[in-house]
Amino acid sequence: MKSKDVQKIVLSKYQNHEPPKKIFRDLNGAVGYSTIRRWCKMIRDTGEINLNSPTGCPRIIRTKETIRKAKNHFKGSKTKSSRKLALSLAISRSSALRIIKEDLKLKSYKMVTEPLLTDEHKAKRKTFANWVRKHYRKENTMRFVFSDEKMFDIDGVYNAQNDRVWAVDLEDADQKCRKKQRRKFPQKVMVWLAVCSEGVSPLVLFENGTVDHVRYIHEVLPVARKFGNKMFGNNWTFQQDGARPHTHQETQDWCSTNLPSFIDKEHWPPNSPDLNPLDYSIWNEFAQSVNWKKVTSKKTLIIELKRAVKAIRPDVVRESCASWTNRLYRLSENNGEYLRD
Structure with missing residues (x-):
């Protein structure tokens, strides 16, 4: 029975002086007793059942x-x-x-940071994706050796937005290390790492000084060559980003002479950490493998970094490398925009 029909019946019965309880019994539960009483009150006050205005107290806040x-x-x-x-x-x-x-039907989203990409950058990213698809098959890209450098300090890593401490009160939370203290000038160590579909390279650490092209050529590239040859023999491709030690002409010449193949500075697009498995996957896996409670000095940081690199899961490495060509496809589809995941 439609609501309008029920209202007409209630109106008719109440005008015939039938009490609300009898009306409720006659309708056999089609409408609740409290609703019938409210309707009867409307009839007494206005002579009709008017449901155009909302029931209850008027809004005084969400007006x-x-x-x-x-x-x-x-x-x-x-x-x-x-x-x-x-x-x-x-x-x-x-x-x-x-x-x-x-x-307002609004939802909350976290602010995210990403590299600033100009139209020229986006065009170069699309050109790179097309170049890879033209010159490499899927099985060839699985023989890529991706590399990158990253700085770690003894204060560790944490996510201020998502890391939470569950406690009964603030005092309990403080006892459970709610506060994250950071030094003004924490001791730092730069590391270099390479990954491929078959595994992770040895870790190269730079404890002191900056890394210029001379140190890069003498301390890093021989390790990269040995790792690539061990994994794939003489058939593999080396990747490095556009950092100055990488793009220096002596570095480019060394790679051209000593490596089977490499992505030169003319092809790798600028501002593209989202195209390196280390940046979009492995560094996070690496950092999460470090036991930061044991890190109290540069010495203990180095010990933990050496241990953690061996704990990186092989399936995570392989999956991140296998997804690389799919990321290039997505890059072409979204007009060179930054890939957020």
């Missing part, structure tokens, strides 16, 4: 005017919190959240 102000609050703004909205409208934060989620 149309408040929602309009909240909508204007977010216009042209990149970052606005529910707490700031509540303060500006003089309402509770829970009311602000309901307005944001239920009335």
Whole structure:
């Protein structure tokens, strides 16, 4: 039975002086008793059942005017919190959240950082993807050796947005190391690493000084050559990004003379860490393998880095290398834009 028909029956019965309880029994539960009583009260007050206006107390917080102000609050703004909205409208934060989620249908997303890509960069990225597809088959890309450098310090790594400490109160949370203390000038170690579908290279550490093309040629490239030859014989391709020690002419000449194949500086696109498995996968795996509780000095950091590199899971390495050609395809599809995952 439709709601309008039920209302007509209730109206007719109540006008015939039937009490709400009898009407409820006659309708055999089609409408709740409290609803029938409310309808009967409407009939007494207005002579009809009018459901055009919402039942209950009128809104005094989430009014149309408040929602309009909240909508204007977010216009042209990149970052606005529910707490700031509540303060500006003089309402509770829970009311602000309901307005944001239920009335404005907005969702919260984390801010992310990524390299600044110009139109020229995007064009070069697309050109690189097309060049790889033209010159290498899928099985050939599985014989690529990807490399990169990264700086680690003794304060470790943590995610300020997602890392949480669960505790019964603030004091308990502090006892569970809620606070992350960082030194003003922490001791640092730069490391070089290479990966391929078959495994991970030995770790090269730079404890002191900067890495120029001379150190890179003498300390890194021989390790890369030995690793690549061990994994694939004389049929593999070396990758390095556009850092200055890599693009120096002496470095390029060394690679051309001593390696079976390599991606030269004219082909590797600028600002493209999303095309290196180390950046989009392996460095995170590496950092998570470090026991940062044991790191209290540069010496212990080096010990942990040497241990952690052996704990990198082979399946993670292989999967990240195998997905590389798919990333190039996505790159071409999205017009050279940065790949977020």
